[in-house]
Amino acid sequence: MKKSTIDVRISPVSRLLCMNAQQFQHQVLCYSDKLYRMALSVLKDDSLSQDAYQELMMRLWEKRSQLKMIENRQAYLLTSMRNLCLDMLRKQQPNGVLPLNAASTVPDPHQLTEEADMVNNISRMIDLLPEMQRTIIRMKDVEEMEMTEIAKIMSLTENAVTANLSRARKKIREMILTHQQQEKMLYEQRK
Amino acid sequence: MNNVNDILNNYFEGTALPEEEKRLKEYFRSDTVLTEHEMYKPLFAAFNEEKQISAPIFVIPVKKNDKKPFLFRKLWISAASIAAVMLLVVILFPLKNKTEISSGDYVVFIHGKAISDPKKAQVYADKMFMQANEIIRTSYEPLVEANTIHKEMDADKIFDDLSQKINYIKSANQ
Numbered sequence: 001m002k003k004s005t006i007d008v009r010i011s012p013v014s015r016l017l018c019m020n021a022q023q024f025q026h027q028v029l030c031y032s033d034k035l036y037r038m039a040l041s042v043l044k045d046d047s048l049s050q051d052a053y054q055e056l057m058m059r060l061w062e063k064r065s066q067l068k069m070i071e072n073r074q075a076y077l078l079t080s081m082r083n084l085c086l087d088m089l090r091k092q093q094p095n096g097v098l099p100l101n102a103a104s105t106v107p108d109p110h111q112l113t114e115e116a117d118m119v120n121n122i123s124r125m126i127d128l129l130p131e132m133q134r135t136i137i138r139m140k141d142v143e144e145m146e147m148t149e150i151a152k153i154m155s156l157t158e159n160a161v162t163a164n165l166s167r168a169r170k171k172i173r174e175m176i177l178t179h180q181q182q183e184k185m186l187y188e189q190r191k
Numbered sequence: 192m193n194n195v196n197d198i199l200n201n202y203f204e205g206t207a208l209p210e211e212e213k214r215l216k217e218y219f220r221s222d223t224v225l226t227e228h229e230m231y232k233p234l235f236a237a238f239n240e241e242k243q244i245s246a247p248i249f250v251i252p253v254k255k256n257d258k259k260p261f262l263f264r265k266l267w268i269s270a271a272s273i274a275a276v277m278l279l280v281v282i283l284f285p286l287k288n289k290t291e292i293s294s295g296d297y298v299v300f301i302h303g304k305a306i307s308d309p310k311k312a313q314v315y316a317d318k319m320f321m322q323a324n325e326i327i328r329t330s331y332e333p334l335v336e337a338n339t340i341h342k343e344m345d346a347d348k349i350f351d352d353l354s355q356k357i358n359y360i361k362s363a364n365q
Binding site for chain 1: 202203204205206230231233234236237238240241242244245246247249251252
């Protein structure tokens with residue numbers, strides 16, 4: 001996917017506000033992509049993720065004066081985004097309870113071969129993991145974040161993060177192996 | 192190869208060191224991936240691909256949330272200052288009345304209470320004057336009676352009256 005630049009439009013009348021907007025860009029908007037990817041990981045939906053991202057940005061902009069006091073801004077922002085997404089998931093449920101994670105089943109091999117894009121399928125496999133595991137694996141392997149920071153964002157101990165990461169990676173490996181076996185079987189059947 | 196397998200195992204156990212993970216990612220990004228490791232190549236490629244996902248554009252809502260233009264703000268500040276000063280005067284004025292009374296003020300103290308309403312003060316003063324008048328009238332009544340008696344009991348007058356009467360009788364007898 002092509003990377004887009006962050007668009008910050010400032011009217012000439014409000015030149016005095018440039019500093020605020022610039023500070024906001026340096027302190028918050030520089031984490032935009034990570035925040036949006038976090039939303040995608042939790043919500044697994046483009047449209048909902050965009051809504052969550054815009055909502056969070058609006059809230060942060062309104063409370064921008066308080067952001068200066070936050071020491072670990074990245075952890076704070078990612079935690080805020082995850083909490084917002086989890087709230088959105090809760091609101092979608094009639095009983096207000098967070099939905100249970102989907103069963104970690106391997107996607108249908110027919111479907112996979114049709115899509116013929118293993119890279120995309122890996123992303124789908126990750127999406128099948130429980131929310132905590134998929135968020136952790138993405139923070140570690142996509143965002144390349146430190147374990148201490150992941151632990152802080154997830155409100156877990158480092159050991160718990162390691163355990164969840166290990167479980168997530170093992171499940172992915174199992175899915176990859178199962179998928180390969182199914183592909184082999186399909187190949188042999190076609191022969 | 193064994194080394195890659197070990198690192199791969201550590202990776203899936205979640206115990207690989209950051210340097211090992213870095214090496215692993217570099218290995219799968221290269222063209223020298225062994226056939227037995229090919230199945231894991233999409234995994235690391237997927238991570239790289241996901242990293243390319245970028246956020247939608249967020250436009251800072253300058254007009255809605257930010258301060259008004261300079262001239263407008265200046266006018267607003269001036270108006271607010273005037274209003275603040277007027278409010279201060281209104282707040283302080285009663286305090287001044289309570290603490291000190293200027294010569295021009297119409298104030299009457301009744302039982303230690305300052306009354307500035309002229310009508311109320313007038314009514315109260317009239318009432319008090321009526322009471323005082325009644326007191327004076329009733330107090331001077333015995334004195335008036337005594338004066339009347341004193342006038343009636345005047346010896347000179349009595350003797351004058353008596354001498355007049357005697358003279359009258361004398362003249363009548365002659």
